[in-house]
Amino acid sequence: MRRQESTNTGGSFRQLLRIRKVVVGASVFLTILLFCVVVPLTNQKRVTYQYLRCRFLPPGTTCSSVGLVLMGTDALGRDLTYRIASGGCYSIGIATITALLSALIGAVLGIVAGFFGGKVEGAIMAVADVQLALPTILVALLLVAVLGPGVRNLVLAMVATGWAQHARLTRARVLAVRGEYYVEAARAIGVPNIRILFRHILPQTYNVILVLLTQQIGWYIMVESSLSYLGLGVQVPAASWGNIAAAGRDYLSSAWWISTLPGLMLTAAVSSLFLLGDGLRDFLDPRLKHFAK
Amino acid sequence: MVGYLVGRGIRIFLSFFAITTIVFVALRFAPGDPAMLIGGDGVGPEQIALVRHEFGLDRPILLQYGEFLSELFQGRLGRSLTGRVPVVALISKALPKTLLLAFSAWILSTAIALSLGLYAASHRNSVGDLIAVGIAGIGRGLPDFWVAIMLLMVFAVRLRWLPVLGGSITHMILPTITISIQVISLTLRIVRDSLLEVLGMDYIRTARSKGLPERTVILKHAFRNALIPVVTVLGLRLASLIGAGMVVTETIFNWPGFGNLFLRSIQIQDYPTVQGCMIVVAGIFLVLNLAVDVIYVTIDPRVTYK
Numbered sequence: 001m002r003r004q005e006s007t008n009t010g011g012s013f014r015q016l017l018r019i020r021k022v023v024v025g026a027s028v029f030l031t032i033l034l035f036c037v038v039v040p041l042t043n044q045k046r047v048t049y050q051y052l053r054c055r056f057l058p059p060g061t062t063c064s065s066v067g068l069v070l071m072g073t074d075a076l077g078r079d080l081t082y083r084i085a086s087g088g089c090y091s092i093g094i095a096t097i098t099a100l101l102s103a104l105i106g107a108v109l110g111i112v113a114g115f116f117g118g119k120v121e122g123a124i125m126a127v128a129d130v131q132l133a134l135p136t137i138l139v140a141l142l143l144v145a146v147l148g149p150g151v152r153n154l155v156l157a158m159v160a161t162g163w164a165q166h167a168r169l170t171r172a173r174v175l176a177v178r179g180e181y182y183v184e185a186a187r188a189i190g191v192p193n194i195r196i197l198f199r200h201i202l203p204q205t206y207n208v209i210l211v212l213l214t215q216q217i218g219w220y221i222m223v224e225s226s227l228s229y230l231g232l233g234v235q236v237p238a239a240s241w242g243n244i245a246a247a248g249r250d251y252l253s254s255a256w257w258i259s260t261l262p263g264l265m266l267t268a269a270v271s272s273l274f275l276l277g278d279g280l281r282d283f284l285d286p287r288l289k290h291f292a293k
Numbered sequence: 294m295v296g297y298l299v300g301r302g303i304r305i306f307l308s309f310f311a312i313t314t315i316v317f318v319a320l321r322f323a324p325g326d327p328a329m330l331i332g333g334d335g336v337g338p339e340q341i342a343l344v345r346h347e348f349g350l351d352r353p354i355l356l357q358y359g360e361f362l363s364e365l366f367q368g369r370l371g372r373s374l375t376g377r378v379p380v381v382a383l384i385s386k387a388l389p390k391t392l393l394l395a396f397s398a399w400i401l402s403t404a405i406a407l408s409l410g411l412y413a414a415s416h417r418n419s420v421g422d423l424i425a426v427g428i429a430g431i432g433r434g435l436p437d438f439w440v441a442i443m444l445l446m447v448f449a450v451r452l453r454w455l456p457v458l459g460g461s462i463t464h465m466i467l468p469t470i471t472i473s474i475q476v477i478s479l480t481l482r483i484v485r486d487s488l489l490e491v492l493g494m495d496y497i498r499t500a501r502s503k504g505l506p507e508r509t510v511i512l513k514h515a516f517r518n519a520l521i522p523v524v525t526v527l528g529l530r531l532a533s534l535i536g537a538g539m540v541v542t543e544t545i546f547n548w549p550g551f552g553n554l555f556l557r558s559i560q561i562q563d564y565p566t567v568q569g570c571m572i573v574v575a576g577i578f579l580v581l582n583l584a585v586d587v588i589y590v591t592i593d594p595r596v597t598y599k
Contacts, residue, residue, distance in 0.1 A: 130311045134575055135533045137540060138555075142316070142571060145559040146323040222436050226541050229438045230556065245439055252446040259446070263439030271434030 021279030028272035036088030051077040087239035095220035106166025114174025131164035218273030370569035380569035391550035402476035410484025432478025528585035
């Protein structure tokens with residue numbers, strides 16, 4: 001029987017490490033993640049504590065009450081190293097939860113649509129199409145406006161727009177796999193539907209979901225930060241890359257670092273995730289190059 | 294083709310209808326009484342009842358919905374809660390400003406992305422190619438709000454070359470660059486990838502072996518075929534530029550456009566205006582989607598619609 005699927009899963013971790021995009025993307029992202037998780041753990045209080053005598057300190061200076069401030073302090077004398085790290089935890093955490101929820105809901109609906117077809121498929125895809133007919137940020141803005149700002153509503157708003165991409169992609173994949181010979185063969189020897197779904201079709205969808213998931217995390221970090229920048233996401237005194245950058249807007253002429261540094265971290269995190277996603281796609285399934293967004 | 298267009302038209306109409314309904318229902322569940330918003334904090338229950346009556350908010354929701362639909366089909370979108378101005382008037386004042394910004398950013402980025410992409414693909418793995426790929430990679434991860442702040446800081450606050458606020462033509466430069474950066478990075482990549490794919494085709498080898506100059510091969514033979522995926526992206530980018538990309542940028546640069554209007558209406562809970570904005574964006578998005586599909590047929594004779 002001819003082998004139609006040429007996906008590289010299992011036992012090829014060393015091959016994966018040979019792809020430069022994956023290595024660079026993963027190491028940059030993991031470094032940022034480590035920084036964001038470890039730094040606030042060393043001293044939780046410093047994230048919000050205001051050293052009023054040490055306001056507007058440039059990066060790398062010292063102040064008697066704080067000691068060395070690697071990334072400077074803000075208008076209220078808070079240590080930006082800690083705020084940026086803690087903000088990163090929020091941004092990355094929110095984005096990851098959102099992407100996972102989107103993937104779960106979208107994949108389940110996409111599989112149901114692709115596998116069962118008929119009216120169920122029509123209904124699910126119609127809703128997804130309506131969802132995709134509107135720009136993500138607008139829908140998120142609308143939902144946050146209706147539900148009120150805050151982390152929970154932000155996640156809800158982003159999931160409400162994110163699942164449709166997963167649903168479309170997974171459905172397309174299921175449709176492609178459903179027509180393969182080995183599925184037909186399984187059916188011919190009397191394998192029940194549910195077993196065909198779980199044993200033969202589901203494993204073929206993991207790759208597309210994983211690639212989209214990685215890139216969605218990056219994308220959601222951007223959306224979360226934009227909404228937090230506009231004051232509709234993470235609320236102060238909690239830190240987020242978006243609201244730190246917003247707080248620095250009034251001091252662009254005197255304290256450049258407040259807005260600049262969180263943005264640099266954000267760009268590094270998002271770019272590394274996109275790079276990692278690209279690398280994973282090249283590795284897992286070269287044919288999908290023009291498939292995933 | 295005609296049959297296809299009719300089918301698509303019907304589906305677009307249905308999507309549009311679904312979106313307007315969702316927006317209408319969602320906003321009816323929004324917190325805060327619009328009547329309180331107009332009346333302010335110090336008004337008594339009688340005045341609130343009066344305002345509710347004036348905006349028809351005391352009637353059953355189905356009746357309100359029917360009225361909303363009949364207004365919609367007459368091209369009206371209700372009145373804004375603040376100042377009681379027709380929403381259509383607000384939007385038609387703001388939308389041209391956004392279109393001006395969106396089109397100039399779109400033209401600028403298309404020109405840059407096409408030429409850089411052409412160069413990168415035809416000089417694969419050269420220094421220029423690596424730079425182009427690098428720009429595209431980092432540009433994709435650059436958040437627009439941050440680009441906007443950085444441009445503002447460098448060119449308006451520090452160097453004082455450009456004004457921070459105001460309605461002049463120089464005021465347009467920074468927002469245009471902000472929006473262009475993202476569009477360039479996305480488009481550049483697709484132009485390059487798609488050209489590289491086409492350049493590997495057999496007919497390109499044929500053209501080269503005929504002895505045609507490389508210039509002709511790339512511009513005449515490869516470029517047109519590479520355009521197909523590019524058109525989709527450019528079209529959809531333009532749509533999302535008008536709809537969403539503008540919200541953050543316009544707010545930061547205080548550009549009196551559609552995105553600014555939308556965000557301000559959300560912040561002051563002016564729901565009729567929010568509703569109107571969403572409906573207009575959905576309409577633009579759906580129509581541009583269709584336009585992209587129609588352009589497909591024109592540039593790719595292999596694509597036919599039944």
